[in-house]
Amino acid sequence: MTRESTVLQNRKVVLASRPDGNPKEDNFRIETGEAAEPGPGEMLVRVRAISMEPAIRGWLDDNDKNYFEPIPIGGTLMALSMGQVVKSNLEGYDPGDFVRGLMGWEDYTIVNADTVLLTKLDIAADMPLTYYVGVLGGSGQTPIVGLDVIGRMKPGETVVMSAAVGAVGHIGAQYAKHKGCRVVGIAGGPEKCRIALDEMGYDAVIDYKSTDDLDAAIREACPEGVDIYYDNVGGPTLDAMFNNMNTFGRIVCCGMIAGYNRADDPPPLYNAWQIVTRELELKGFLLYSYGEHLDAALETNIDGLRSGWLNYRENKMVGIANAPRLFCELMSGRTVGKSVLEMDLPERAD
Amino acid sequence: MTRESTVLQNRKVVLASRPDGNPKEDNFRIETGEAAEPGPGEMLVRVRAISMEPAIRGWLDDNDKNYFEPIPIGGTLMALSMGQVVKSNLEGYDPGDFVRGLMGWEDYTIVNADTVLLTKLDIAADMPLTYYVGVLGGSGQTPIVGLDVIGRMKPGETVVMSAAVGAVGHIGAQYAKHKGCRVVGIAGGPEKCRIALDEMGYDAVIDYKSTDDLDAAIREACPEGVDIYYDNVGGPTLDAMFNNMNTFGRIVCCGMIAGYNRADDPPPLYNAWQIVTRELELKGFLLYSYGEHLDAALETNIDGLRSGWLNYRENKMVGIANAPRLFCELMSGRTVGKSVLEMDLPERAD
Numbered sequence: 094m095t096r097e098s099t100v101l102q103n104r105k106v107v108l109a110s111r112p113d114g115n116p117k118e119d120n121f122r123i124e125t126g127e128a129a130e131p132g133p134g135e136m137l138v139r140v141r142a143i144s145m146e147p148a149i150r151g152w153l154d155d156n157d158k159n160y161f162e163p164i165p166i167g168g169t170l171m172a173l174s175m176g177q178v179v180k181s182n183l184e185g186y187d188p189g190d191f192v193r194g195l196m197g198w199e200d201y202t203i204v205n206a207d208t209v210l211l212t213k214l215d216i217a218a219d220m221p222l223t224y225y226v227g228v229l230g231g232s233g234q235t236p237i238v239g240l241d242v243i244g245r246m247k248p249g250e251t252v253v254m255s256a257a258v259g260a261v262g263h264i265g266a267q268y269a270k271h272k273g274c275r276v277v278g279i280a281g282g283p284e285k286c287r288i289a290l291d292e293m294g295y296d297a298v299i300d301y302k303s304t305d306d307l308d309a310a311i312r313e314a315c316p317e318g319v320d321i322y323y324d325n326v327g328g329p330t331l332d333a334m335f336n337n338m339n340t341f342g343r344i345v346c347c348g349m350i351a352g353y354n355r356a357d358d359p360p361p362l363y364n365a366w367q368i369v370t371r372e373l374e375l376k377g378f379l380l381y382s383y384g385e386h387l388d389a390a391l392e393t394n395i396d397g398l399r400s401g402w403l404n405y406r407e408n409k410m411v412g413i414a415n416a417p418r419l420f421c422e423l424m425s426g427r428t429v430g431k432s433v434l435e436m437d438l439p440e441r442a443d
Numbered sequence: 444m445t446r447e448s449t450v451l452q453n454r455k456v457v458l459a460s461r462p463d464g465n466p467k468e469d470n471f472r473i474e475t476g477e478a479a480e481p482g483p484g485e486m487l488v489r490v491r492a493i494s495m496e497p498a499i500r501g502w503l504d505d506n507d508k509n510y511f512e513p514i515p516i517g518g519t520l521m522a523l524s525m526g527q528v529v530k531s532n533l534e535g536y537d538p539g540d541f542v543r544g545l546m547g548w549e550d551y552t553i554v555n556a557d558t559v560l561l562t563k564l565d566i567a568a569d570m571p572l573t574y575y576v577g578v579l580g581g582s583g584q585t586p587i588v589g590l591d592v593i594g595r596m597k598p599g600e601t602v603v604m605s606a607a608v609g610a611v612g613h614i615g616a617q618y619a620k621h622k623g624c625r626v627v628g629i630a631g632g633p634e635k636c637r638i639a640l641d642e643m644g645y646d647a648v649i650d651y652k653s654t655d656d657l658d659a660a661i662r663e664a665c666p667e668g669v670d671i672y673y674d675n676v677g678g679p680t681l682d683a684m685f686n687n688m689n690t691f692g693r694i695v696c697c698g699m700i701a702g703y704n705r706a707d708d709p710p711p712l713y714n715a716w717q718i719v720t721r722e723l724e725l726k727g728f729l730l731y732s733y734g735e736h737l738d739a740a741l742e743t744n745i746d747g748l749r750s751g752w753l754n755y756r757e758n759k760m761v762g763i764a765n766a767p768r769l770f771c772e773l774m775s776g777r778t779v780g781k782s783v784l785e786m787d788l789p790e791r792a793d
Binding site: 327331341346347348349359361362363364365366367368369370371372373374375376377378379382 | 501677681691696697698699709711712713714715716717718719720721722723724725726727728729732
């Protein structure tokens with residue numbers, strides 16, 4: 094027998110060109126090569142699940158207005174991902190460990206102590222791996238922290254959720270309902286509205302695509318006004334919400350997807366004057382700034398899944414070849430639930 | 444001798460027509476008649492000083508988006524005012540007492556227990572009466588509460604103040620400076636900027652009228668970014684500030700005068716996305732919701748005046764005939780300091 098060295102084939106998704114508006118699949122390209130060898134203080138991680146998030150859209154533009162550096166042309170796409178350690182030169186991590194962090198869209202990725210959001214994961218036996226980049230990851234923890242810590246949600250309040258059937262929205266809505274709030278969703282199209290009502294526990298849902306007076310539609314759906322608006326979209330929806338908030342209402346600013354596809358031409362807001370007259374509080378937040386609340390939020394969602402108050406919806410595709418399509422569909426606004434890519438098994442020579 | 448009844452002549456300013464955009468003097472009319480007799484539970488107050496405030500502009504429009512009811516055509520203008528009790532049928536108030544509250548723009552006004560913000564005043568011997576609707580009233584207390592309670596201001600932070608030489612701005616700026624902050628003002632025109640630098644203690648001032656890139660001008664004046672933006676104007680200034688805030692920056696939303704003269708066509712905001720990326724907090728506030736902080740704010744400003752760290756600037760006119768002009772000048776943006784009307788002595792028959 095010949096002794097073969099361990100050669101791992103690696104496929105990765107790189108940025109072929111910068112999208113103009115909605116990203117298209119040909120903005121991306123898949124390249125194949127050999128996996129890197131981890132150097133001192135590094136480890137090689139086999140990526141198992143990739144979280145597709147609207148925030149990634151910002152990294153594709155070449156500007157300085159986002160919270161990560163832009164990805165260069167030809168650079169590997171990045172995402173919050175989870176995977177399993179294959180080789181480790183990093184103290185405290187061993188082959189077989191599950192980790193989460195900002196990783197490349199690739200089969201095998203190099204991770205070190207500086208990897209953004211690097212965390213070792215304790216995988217529960219009854220939970221799929223992909224859940225750890227969804228309901229048991231950032232998009233699940235975000236609405237819990239947003240409603241509790243930023244929104245200071247109290248039972249009996251009226252909570253409005255935009256992107257109602259989205260990754261963050263459908264979890265936040267069910268949590269708010271579980272905590273005794275009245276929960277109203279805003280979504281686009283009859284199918285999403287039906288899903289929101291039938292599967293996600295909303296008390297009422299507004300189809301923003303079927304109304305030409307969103308302001309009035311919100312007023313009708315929220316006769317007692319709105320105490321918390323959990324904003325995932327910004328733009329005209331946020332603008333209409335300003336006119337429907339109760340005094341001392343809180344607006345949890347989690348994302349403003351309405352502007353992501355056109356960062357140079359974001360939709361205008363006209364009603365911000367209501368911040369003063371209604372004494373509103375708007376607070377932007379990124380989950381990573383609230384580390385001390387993450388464990389409790391994770392426990393909340395595990396409890397929700399096990400005890401049944403939380404109906405988690407995954408929009409899952411399998412295989413790295415589908416990564417560009419999944420991301421483009423997410424950014425087109427057509428998806429329901431949390432978009433996650435489950436990686437297929439790469440070729441291995443060992 | 445004939446015994447004459449006490450007949451008090453009363454002049455009042457009424458709304459002749461609703462302004463379209465900037466108010467003009469002919470939107471107002473002065474009417475003369477006899478002062479009312481206070482009924483049970485009422486008192487008659489001789490108005491001594493009227494606070495001219497941009498918020499009044501909102502009450503002149505016939506819409507439901509403001510925090511007071513619109514003033515009807517022919518109705519008496521209202522303002523935060525202070526005066527002296529002439530006759531009282533109200534328990535706890537005696538002739539000679541000084542009171543403040545929402546009163547008519549008139550010589551003699553009826554006040555009762557439901558009068559908005561009714562407060563008995565303790566006039567310090569060394570303070571002019573007009574100060575009690577200015578630096579020792581709402582416009583003086585507002586920036587203190589806004590910076591301390593809403594903005595959670597800390598020494599060493601960079602504070603930006605719009606409407607830098609205005610009623611609220613010039614007091615807030617000097618307070619922030621007194622508390623060890625670096626204070627940058629935004630004002631319109633070279634004369635205002637000179638006053639801000641020479642008389643109001645600003646470290647730097649931006650003339651928004653002389654720049655076509657306010658965003659860059661702020662960046663240059665605030666090389667370490669902005670921790671607190673005290674917003675009196677909204678509109679394009681607020682929009683430019685979004686791009687200059689530090690992470691976790693606070694925007695104290697005190698007023699958005701940019702839209703007051705054209706409530707149906709407010710200036711748009713495009714950069715609200717920065718609320719998320721920079722994790723900003725915006726909080727609208729009306730002083731009257733923070734009653735427990737008023738006494739301390741008053742003491743702060745009395746201390747400032749007596750010990751000299753606070754250079755208070757009054758834009759005072761005397762005589763009710765000047766009320767419309769004073770208000771129109773305020774709303775045109777030409778004024779410096781706190782606009783206050785000192786009432787002249789009405790004719791009396793007693």
